Amino acid sequence: MKAFLKYREVWLLAAIIVLIGLISTRFPAFADPNNLRQVFNDTSILMILALGQMVVILTRSIDLSMASNLCFTGMVVAMLNAAHPAIPIPLLIVIALAIGLVLGAVNGLLVWRLNIPSIVVTLGTLTIYRGATFVLSGGAWVNADKMSPDFIGFQRAVLLGIPVLSWIAILVIALFFVLMTRTALGRSIYAIGVNPTASVYAGIDVGRTKFIVFCISGMVGGLAGYLWISRYVIASVEVANGYELNIIAACVIGGISIAGGIGSVGGAVLGALFLGIISNALPVINISPFWQMAISGAAIILAVVLNARGERQQGRIILRKAEAA
Amino acid sequence: MTDTPAPRHIPDRLDRPLSSAIFSWEALLVLVAGAIFVVNSLASPYFLDPYSLSDLTFNFTEKGLIAFAMALLIISGEIDLSVAATIALASTLMGMAVQAGADTPLLVLIGILVGLGCGAFNGLLVTRLGLPSIVVTIGTMSLFRGIAFIILGDQAYKGYPDSFAFFGQGYVWWVVSFELLLFLIAAVIYWFLLHRTSFGRRIFAIGNNPVAAQFSGVRVGRIKFVLFCLTGLMSGIASVLITSRLGSTRPSIAQGYELEVITMVVLGGISILGGAGSIVGVVLAALIMGLVTFGLGLLNVPGIVMSIFIGLLLIIVIALPIVWRRLHGGR
Numbered sequence: 117m118k119a120f121l122k123y124r125e126v127w128l129l130a131a132i133i134v135l136i137g138l139i140s141t142r143f144p145a146f147a148d149p150n151n152l153r154q155v156f157n158d159t160s161i162l163m164i165l166a167l168g169q170m171v172v173i174l175t176r177s178i179d180l181s182m183a184s185n186l187c188f189t190g191m192v193v194a195m196l197n198a199a200h201p202a203i204p205i206p207l208l209i210v211i212a213l214a215i216g217l218v219l220g221a222v223n224g225l226l227v228w229r230l231n232i233p234s235i236v237v238t239l240g241t242l243t244i245y246r247g248a249t250f251v252l253s254g255g256a257w258v259n260a261d262k263m264s265p266d267f268i269g270f271q272r273a274v275l276l277g278i279p280v281l282s283w284i285a286i287l288v289i290a291l292f293f294v295l296m297t298r299t300a301l302g303r304s305i306y307a308i309g310v311n312p313t314a315s316v317y318a319g320i321d322v323g324r325t326k327f328i329v330f331c332i333s334g335m336v337g338g339l340a341g342y343l344w345i346s347r348y349v350i351a352s353v354e355v356a357n358g359y360e361l362n363i364i365a366a367c368v369i370g371g372i373s374i375a376g377g378i379g380s381v382g383g384a385v386l387g388a389l390f391l392g393i394i395s396n397a398l399p400v401i402n403i404s405p406f407w408q409m410a411i412s413g414a415a416i417i418l419a420v421v422l423n424a425r426g427e428r429q430q431g432r433i434i435l436r437k438a439e440a441a
Numbered sequence: 442m443t444d445t446p447a448p449r450h451i452p453d454r455l456d457r458p459l460s461s462a463i464f465s466w467e468a469l470l471v472l473v474a475g476a477i478f479v480v481n482s483l484a485s486p487y488f489l490d491p492y493s494l495s496d497l498t499f500n501f502t503e504k505g506l507i508a509f510a511m512a513l514l515i516i517s518g519e520i521d522l523s524v525a526a527t528i529a530l531a532s533t534l535m536g537m538a539v540q541a542g543a544d545t546p547l548l549v550l551i552g553i554l555v556g557l558g559c560g561a562f563n564g565l566l567v568t569r570l571g572l573p574s575i576v577v578t579i580g581t582m583s584l585f586r587g588i589a590f591i592i593l594g595d596q597a598y599k600g601y602p603d604s605f606a607f608f609g610q611g612y613v614w615w616v617v618s619f620e621l622l623l624f625l626i627a628a629v630i631y632w633f634l635l636h637r638t639s640f641g642r643r644i645f646a647i648g649n650n651p652v653a654a655q656f657s658g659v660r661v662g663r664i665k666f667v668l669f670c671l672t673g674l675m676s677g678i679a680s681v682l683i684t685s686r687l688g689s690t691r692p693s694i695a696q697g698y699e700l701e702v703i704t705m706v707v708l709g710g711i712s713i714l715g716g717a718g719s720i721v722g723v724v725l726a727a728l729i730m731g732l733v734t735f736g737l738g739l740l741n742v743p744g745i746v747m748s749i750f751i752g753l754l755l756i757i758v759i760a761l762p763i764v765w766r767r768l769h770g771g772r
Contacts, residue, residue: 178575180700226756230763233713239700240756247749255743353745358697361522361579368580374573406594406692410587416580417566424572 124371124423125382132390139393142401153278159392160285161343165359166366166384167292168336171329173367174309176376177234179330181223182337183359184245189215189341191249194258194267194351201264208267212342213335219245220334224327234326242360250353258351271346281343288336293381305329309377365412366391369419390415466710466762470725473758474732481736488739495616499686501705501731502620503679504698505724508705509631510672512723515706516635516648517668518715519574521563524676525698526585531555531680533589536598536690545604552681553674559585560673564666574669582699589692598690609686620682624727627675632720644668648715704755705730729754 140147165182172179193212196203203211219241226237260268271281296302304325307315312322345351370387372379394415395408481488488494507524514521531552535543538551559581566577611619635641646654647661655661684690709726711718730751737747 226760230760232756232759232763236707236713236759237756239704239707240752242700243704243748243752244756247745247747247752250743250745251749255745361582364579365583368576374576404591404594406590407587409583409590413580413583413585413587416583417577420572420576420580421566421570424570 125380125386127422128369128371128383128386128390132386132393135390135393135397139397139401143397146397146400153282155392155396156285156389157279157282158396159388160281161340161347162362162366162392163285163385163388164288164336164343165340165363166370166388167288167381168333168340169363169367170370170372170379170381170384171292171296171305172234172333173364173372173374174305174376174379175326175329176309176312177227177326177329178238178364178374179220179223179333179337180235180238180360181219181241181245182333182340182363183356184242184249185216185219185334185337186341186344186359187353187355187357188219188245188249188252189338190345190355191253191258191341191351191353193342194263194345195253197264197267198258198262201267205266205270209339209342212338214338216334216336216338216341217331218334220331220337221327223334224330227330228323228327231323234330246353246357253351253353255353258345260349263346263349268346268349271343281347284339284343288339289381289385296381301325301328306377309373309375311377362391362412365416368416368423371419371423373423387419467719467721467725469758469761470708470710470722470729473754474725474729477729477732477736481732481739484736485739488736491616493735493739495612495618495621497731497735498618498621498624500734501727502618502624503682503686504702504705504730505624505727506627506679506682507672507675507698507702508709508723508727509627509720510668510675511702512706512709512711512718512720513631513635513644514665514668514672515703515711515713516715516718517644517665518648518651519567519665519668520578520703521560521669521672522575522578522699522703523559523563523582523585524672524679524702525695526582526589527556527559527673527676528680528683528695528698529589529692530559530585531677532684532690532694533592533598533692535680535684537592539598539601545602548601548605549608549681552684553677556673556675556677556680557670558673559676560670561666563673564669567669568662568666586692593690593692599688601684601688605685606688607685609682609684620686623678623682628720628724635720640664645716648712648717650716701730701751704751708755708758 136147136152145151165186169179169182189212192215193208196211197208223234223237223241226232227234271279271284273280275283296305304315304320307318307320308322308325315322344356348355366388367379367384368374368387369390370379370383370385372383372387391412394411395405398405398408398411511521511524534555535548535552538548543551563574563578563581566572566581567574608619613619613622635644643654643659643664646657646659647664651661680695683695687694705726706718706723707713708729709718709722709724711722733750733754734744734747737750738744
């Protein structure tokens with residue numbers, strides 16, 4: 117039991133349950149399973165994105181271009197759909213994954229081959245990808261009436277009582293869980309984050325692994341691009357503007373250390389759910405949605421204060437030993 | 442022991458041979474700025490006009506002011522993503538003060554103090570609790586702008602006094618605006634602070650090796666705290682300028698500025714890993730970004746397309762020396 121409590125995911129889950137409990141004292145229907153299923157569905161895209169960001173952060177890198185990637189890929193698939201409604205949706209999803217992969221690979225190559233810090237690379241591609249969306253669309257929007265019914269309906273179809281969007285999220289969570297806990301690549305990603313120098317001596321190609329994580333986050337961004345556009349049924353240059361920081365916020369709340377090496381699939385999912393619950397709950401308990409930003413800001417600061425306690429103690433002890441010597 | 446090579450090359454030496462000055466980062470930036478200037482003046486007949494050029498400066502003065510303090514912060518190995526949110530919060534509180542009947546000097550004081558307070562809050566969280574600054578300031582970014590949204594919602598504050606307009610719209614002499622003058626004064630102050638004082642040397646020392654700096658008697662925590670306060674202070678000043686220039690406050694004011702400021706700093710040759718960089722580089726980078734934005738604006742290129750150029754410029758300018766070194770066998 118004691119060992120069980122050491123996991124920060126357990127504490128986060130407890131915090132989420134308390135949060136749901138508090139909300140249902142004001143609005144009892146919130147804790148209804150049907151509503152919770154709705155909240156999960158609403159948070160699906162953020163969860164998927166947070167998982168992609170997680171693998172990047174674990175290697176001590178960061179991908180600021182995910183939201184721009186989402187915007188660009190979403191615009192491409194929306195325009196494709198508007199021009200050629202006959203293209204089946206699964207093929208469109210493959211196209212979205214491929215475009216995302218290319219955009220991610222560009223980030224990855226710059227980080228791997230030229231050794232430019234990832235924050236600089238993705239700061240640049242953040243503006244480039246969003247700008248490219250404008251060039252591609254000429255500033256025009258793709259509205260719901262131009263999208264085919266399949267394009268909009270695919271993720272809304274209900275399978276075994278749950279929308280396809282939720283199933284996609286569950287599938288992505290399962291894939292990431294296998295990747296991080298059952299494959300050599302997953303272990304390499306953790307190893308690089310904990311100690312890049314030791315990883316080199318252990319025979320891990322650090323540069324190539326970083327390239328791969330950017331490809332992963334790119335593909336995730338591309339997938340989220342289709343999901344986002346078909347959910348909110350509008351493709352424009354403004355789509356998901358500034359959302360990259362929400363994705364990172366979900367990771368931070370989920371206990372993924374920005375210094376790399378610490379974090380789990382469960383953490384990223386719960387971090388995203390935490391933000392999703394807050395944004396879903398505010399309207400039903402009659403708090404102005406304008407409060408949402410400040411609340412998630414306070415949640416991020418609180419989460420990082422709590423998460424840092426364990427890590428900081430370690431550093432302190434080392435310093436005290438050094439002082440004594 | 443003393444013969445062991447330093448783990449990292451420490452730039453910003455005081456006596457540099459001429460040859461290294463020619464191939465320096467600043468020289469590259471001067472070249473880029475010169476090229477953009479020439480292209481602009483060829484592309485548009487309206488470019489080489491003193492009044493056009495004066496308008497140009499408004500594109501970078503406000504962000505540039507923050508970039509100076511941000512440069513020092515990044516050299517010390519920290520970062521502040523909450524600068525734009527600080528502008529929003531300071532502007533909102535100034536707007537509240539106007540509704541309560543505050544006069545111009547009080548407004549300026551409020552703007553600057555709110556900025557300073559936001560910076561001190563970041564600094565306390567980072568230095569007292571030992572938290573990573575990138576995460577703390579992502580949090581305070583939401584928090585500060587969130588408070589502005591709570592106060593204002595979808596409303597706007599207007600009705601700033603006439604005398605308040607001087608800071609963002611006034612001219613000191615001929616085509617030299619108050620904002621430009623402030624930018625130049627700040628450039629000199631920050632250049633002196635970073636390159637001519639022991640405080641500046643300590644910032645470099647912290648950025649290169651915080652542990653070694655600590656054991657050399659540098660008060661790492663205190664200096665970082667001061668740098669966060671400075672960044673907040675400059676954001677407060679920028680908030681006064683922007684609010685005065687726009688004459689109104691919305692909670693979405695200065696949205697996205699944080700990334701533009703950081704782009705400016707990195708383009709200026711400040712190492713994002715800390716420990717290296719110069720103020721001259723930041724001034725040149727500010728000028729380059731102003732030139733690109735303004736030049737393309739004269740050619741009726743939409744703002745979002747300009748951002749592609751800024752993004753490309755950022756990556757290319759960083760990648761160029763690396764590719765160059767690799768092609769020529771490297772050092």
